[in-house]
Amino acid sequence: MWSPKGESLSELVTTIVDPDPASLAGTAEQFLIELGGPTEILVTGRDRSRWRVLIVLMHGNEPSGPIAAWRWLRSGARPAVDISIFVLAVDAATEPPGFAHRMLPGKRDLNRCFVPPFDDDNGKLAREVLRRIRRRPCEALIDIHNNTGLNPAYGIINRPGLDRLKLVELFTNSCCILSDLNIGALTEVIVDDISSVAIECGHSRDPAAHDVALAGIERFVNTQDLELDTELNRDISLFDHPIRVRLRNGLTVRFSDQPDPTYDLTLRADIDNHNFHTLDPGTVLGWIQPGCAWPLVALGADQKDVSHLHFAISDDKLIFTTDRVPVMMTTDPIVARQDCLCYLMHVHDWLADLTGPDTP
Ligand SMILES: [Zn+2]
Known part of the structure; x- marks a missing residue:
């Protein structure tokens, strides 16, 4: 099994460093069962001086992020820079029949918990995730989601910026929404600190959505310089003020x-x-x-x-x-x-x- 390296961080989130690809479970579902709860998986990169963050499973019924992250971890590929993958709503995702619950009954939607008060289970988890994200300068953050209707893959950003649009285009060239809503979501709260985007990969039951997530993750972790080594596609459809x-x-x-x-x-x-x-x-x-x-x-x-x-x-x-x-x-x-x-x-x-x- 993996051997977590001790860090003085809250045990609300388990830390795993450089998991052995051969030790990872044979299915994404089993991988989550073995994680057992919210986990930060740190994969050390070729350039250890830089760090990027990937958030998957903010919602337990959105499998594309964790499936793609599990596939990428199993590949054993070394990323360009240090990457932390936060796998969050493991409890909701592993509740039978699996990937069926956005959050467990009686709990708040985790992606509405990143503003005070942090007084319930998901509030405390959100605060710990924020603490970990802010402990080290972070180049960029991607938060991967699915939805439940027919939609193309698209991105949501909270400030206009070419850097953010380029992050979206690692995953999709279809649409990008500039949102000014404040609903307590992670990407709203860190908007002034980190270049961050949320990606909606497509329908939660569509295997093509899992492929969108994996291809985007590979570009996100392999690109040396997210600013210089990426092209801007002007054909993307743009929306604002949701x-x-x-x-x-x-x-x-x-x-x-x-x-x-x-x-x-x-x-x-x-x-x-x-x-x-x-x-x-x-x-x-x-x-x-x-x-x-x-x-x-x-x-x-x-x-x-x-x-x-x-x-x-x-x-x-x-x-x-x-x-x-x-x-x-x-x-x-x-x-x-x-x-x-x-x-x-x-x-x-x-x-x-x-x-x-x-x-x-
Ligand atoms: Zn979601």
Whole structure:
């Protein structure tokens, strides 16, 4: 087995240094079971003076990050610089049937816990992760996620910057979202300290998403100089100012092709086909029970509910009334209730504000 090197860090996170690839379990699921809890795996690089961080399994139902990290560790490849891989929601991921729980019942969403108070289990874990990330100058941080609807792989950044866009493009050239939301996520909290991005690799059950994660991780760990040795692709689609659309508390919802009178709101089972597409105003998203209260809450960075600007109810149908682009629409009722239904994006070439329209 691996022999963790003693460090004066909290035992909330186990530390493993340079695991022997031959000792790693034969499946990603078994690998997580053997980790047994939140773990920092440090792989020493050719240049020991520099350090990059990879976060996987922030959410227990998002397997692409841990599967790709496990595959890369099994390859035994030596990275260009020191790499720490934080494998976080191991408890939720290993709870049967496996990769089924975003977090364990009764716990908070870990990626909402990176701001005080740090007084519960996931708050304490988030504080320890922050402490470890800040203990040493870090060149760049990637936080790998999946979602549950049909989406291309895309990146989310919290400050405009060519360095951040280049990090996204290690994984995908499709889309990048500049977010000004403050929901307690890791990448928001470290935005002024570290060049950091979140990557949504694609659907959690799509093996292609795991391949996106692995290819991106290999580029992230092998690239000598993330600034000089990477090209900027200007064809990427850019969005900003997301609005997070949630279901009103207590609303009952299902996804179906026709209205179900036993639920307050029936959403079309194929609404995730709309992700990253501009919709015609009037597009029907679902059906609401007559007399049911307004079903949605939509908050931007200013925390004002603007749901009535982007949706309407007409003839007991929920319709779309905006030129904003929906992303991350889910068709999973648990995700829709626990996290959100979707984000609405503003199309804006914020890169042009940095570089001018013609200069790559
Ligand atoms: Zn996630």
